[in-house]
Amino acid sequence: MKKRLLMAAMLLALAGSAFAQLPPWKWWRRPEIVSQLALTEDQQNRLDAIFRAAAGDLIDLRAEVEKANIVLRGELDQPQLNRANIHRIAAHLSEARGRLFERELSMLVDMRAVLSDQQWNRMRAELERLREEPRQQQMLPRRRR
Numbered sequence: 001m002k003k004r005l006l007m008a009a010m011l012l013a014l015a016g017s018a019f020a021q022l023p024p025w026k027w028w029r030r031p032e033i034v035s036q037l038a039l040t041e042d043q044q045n046r047l048d049a050i051f052r053a054a055a056g057d058l059i060d061l062r063a064e065v066e067k068a069n070i071v072l073r074g075e076l077d078q079p080q081l082n083r084a085n086i087h088r089i090a091a092h093l094s095e096a097r098g099r100l101f102e103r104e105l106s107m108l109v110d111m112r113a114v115l116s117d118q119q120w121n122r123m124r125a126e127l128e129r130l131r132e133e134p135r136q137q138q139m140l141p142r143r144r145r
Contacts, residue, residue, distance in 0.1 A: 026051065036126065037119045046114045054107040061100040068093035 027033050028047040072089045075082065112120060 033123075037115070037122055039119070043114050047111055050107060050110045050114070054103060054110075057103050058100070058107070061096065061103055064096045065093065065100055068096050 026048070028039055028044050033039070034044070068089065072086070072093055075086050075089055115123070
């Protein structure tokens with residue numbers, strides 16, 4: 001049960017991004033994932049290097065998205081809406097999200113290249129199973145108290 005909760009939390013943390021195809025954080029160092037996927041030390045070291053290479057960019061790109069969100073919210077809170085400004089800010093936000101997505105995708109592709117097809121498929125199957133569990137729980141009839 002503990003493993004399932006951990007994997008579910010990791011999955012939810014990344015929903016909606018290119019990186020959503022993988023669990024978050026340094027998943028390749030978590031003993032249960034290392035065991036499940038039979039990751040080698042070399043694979044873990046290569047995944048560390050990919051993560052380190054991308055981390056600075058991802059921090060900066062996420063900050064850019066957050067700043068653009070704040071600016072947009074501020075503009076929308078103005079008593080007099082300036083549609084041109086709103087559209088300009090929204091375009092900047094969209095571009096920032098696109099750059100973040102591209103960097104996340106690049107890191108995902110690099111990480112995927114480290115895994116064997118069998119490891120990748122095993123991880124994808126487990127993530128899909130974890131995605132389905134909450135849906136199945138919602139479909140169960142609730143007991144009255």
